[in-house]
Amino acid sequence: MRFLLFVLFIPTMLFAQGSDKEKVSPLARNWYVGGTLGPDFYYGDLNESKFLPKKSVSVAGSLFAHYHINDVVGLRFQLLIGGLNGSKPVLNTEGTTVDAAFSGLFTEFNVNTTINFSNLFSPHKPNRHFFVYGTVGLGYAVWFSKLLNKVYPSDSINLNTFVNSAVVIPAGIGAIYNINKKLQVSVEWTFRTFFSDKVDNTVGGYRFDIVDYLAFGFSYNLGGKPVKKKPNVNDYPYPVNPVVLSQPAPVRPRPQVETVAPMPSVPDEYVYKVQICAFNQHNYSADWIRKHYRVNQPVSREQEGTMSRYTVGDFSNMQNARVLRDEMVKLGIHDVFIIAYKDGIRHHTVTTE
Numbered sequence: 001m002r003f004l005l006f007v008l009f010i011p012t013m014l015f016a017q018g019s020d021k022e023k024v025s026p027l028a029r030n031w032y033v034g035g036t037l038g039p040d041f042y043y044g045d046l047n048e049s050k051f052l053p054k055k056s057v058s059v060a061g062s063l064f065a066h067y068h069i070n071d072v073v074g075l076r077f078q079l080l081i082g083g084l085n086g087s088k089p090v091l092n093t094e095g096t097t098v099d100a101a102f103s104g105l106f107t108e109f110n111v112n113t114t115i116n117f118s119n120l121f122s123p124h125k126p127n128r129h130f131f132v133y134g135t136v137g138l139g140y141a142v143w144f145s146k147l148l149n150k151v152y153p154s155d156s157i158n159l160n161t162f163v164n165s166a167v168v169i170p171a172g173i174g175a176i177y178n179i180n181k182k183l184q185v186s187v188e189w190t191f192r193t194f195f196s197d198k199v200d201n202t203v204g205g206y207r208f209d210i211v212d213y214l215a216f217g218f219s220y221n222l223g224g225k226p227v228k229k230k231p232n233v234n235d236y237p238y239p240v241n242p243v244v245l246s247q248p249a250p251v252r253p254r255p256q257v258e259t260v261a262p263m264p265s266v267p268d269e270y271v272y273k274v275q276i277c278a279f280n281q282h283n284y285s286a287d288w289i290r291k292h293y294r295v296n297q298p299v300s301r302e303q304e305g306t307m308s309r310y311t312v313g314d315f316s317n318m319q320n321a322r323v324l325r326d327e328m329v330k331l332g333i334h335d336v337f338i339i340a341y342k343d344g345i346r347h348h349t350v351t352t353e
Contacts, residue, residue, distance in 0.1 A: 104145025112137020
């Protein structure tokens, strides 16, 4: 029980660690939907073998929705339906060996947490396609089972048919392969403990009956809002407000569409670029950013320590930079702003009224 509480507490700690937007990739916060199919294996009072089941194999399938909270933690909702079979040779009251057997069907709904071990122990990489993960959760199952023959009526439930329900705790490990940005295939093994001894319609040696599930699955990415780092004045060693020189600036008419904050008095000394995003500890290439945000012109990358900043455009005229900034906003990149450069060095952020 202490181990279970510890495992359930892990996602809470990981969620807190992954809440910093600088540690979240643009692909996080996406919904995936899919299904699985594969064999399930029953372990209980009517199992011929504890480790190598021979007559306790059935078929199961599921539908699920999976939400990736960040690179490491996900939350999955699953509906699972599977068969139940079990058989065990025993001696009857006449001293002969017969098979005590049962069959049934179960339906389970569960909510489980997935922990991406690949991203947990190694920094996220945009070109990574293979992931290993663990899962643990909580579910509720309803099943129907019947005895095919009753060798010891006194030890059984004494019903030809039986319907019951119980809490289920699924836990396991799996692997995912990203075919592309939309499709995934996976394989997963889960150990599902039923808090009941009546799954096999027989009470006796096993306190909790168990069903293992070997799932082969696929999923489709429904998409989600990319997570981008918002500008933070603490990240910039340069002044955020425009620098106003002491000499008077030439009088120029202002555009009537939008009012601009006070401009430097000698604008020809500056070059203006539009910053579209910035990431800390994620070394995305400029070409990857251009394709991901669907930008139709070259993207430049600036590296300062662990901070990577990405810009588009190179203008000596502020108005042209503002037009490009508005085009980026129309593409859905809302955290964009204009940066002024002097002598090729980042100088200040340009703000609007």
